[in-house]
Amino acid sequence: MLKGDRFTHSYTVSPLIHEQFIELFGDRNPLHTDEPFSRRKGFQGRVMHGNILNGFLSHFIGELLPIKNVIIQSQEIKYYRPVYLNDELLLAAFIEDVHESVNVVEFKFNFSNTNGVRVAGGKIMIGII
């Protein structure tokens, strides 16, 4: 993996993912589960949990990179726009830097929806183990 390498992958926040996230972690905040509540707060529907995107990032790092001997060492994400049920998100990531001295690769990433709007973005640092 070299500096500048780019990766993309599409993810959909399906009802199954939403339901299982709630089942696993128990966050039933009305913003995520109560449509009228979310609309009263100015959103177009139930807002999906931001940490579902972290699950997608876990899949990206763990499954889609050309090597499997990786471990996430740090991760930061900012949420810019709400994500709704059934939204299709394009994850675009590129290698910002490689630190060969400590076998570390730094990625920058963005999630954007089908309207091309960036909904989240951040950085991930992985170690090659």
Next chain:
Amino acid sequence: MDHTAIIRKVNDIFIDVLDNPDIVLTDETSASDIAEWDSLNHIQLVVAIEKAFKMKFTSKEIQSWKNVGEMCKAINEKMNA
């Protein structure tokens, strides 16, 4: 940048990465003197130092450092190379 300025900048990096405002580095400071300076944080420290000083080290160079003084000496040598 002289040795004192380098160690001051490295000290700020240690405080930030290890999230410990009480850290005061000297040339003799080593990993055994700072509880948070474990192998995982060592990686974060090296990455932060490489970024801050805009330089890259080799794994051999890093492994040769016995304390902060040797780390700062290596930074100084790269800056003046």
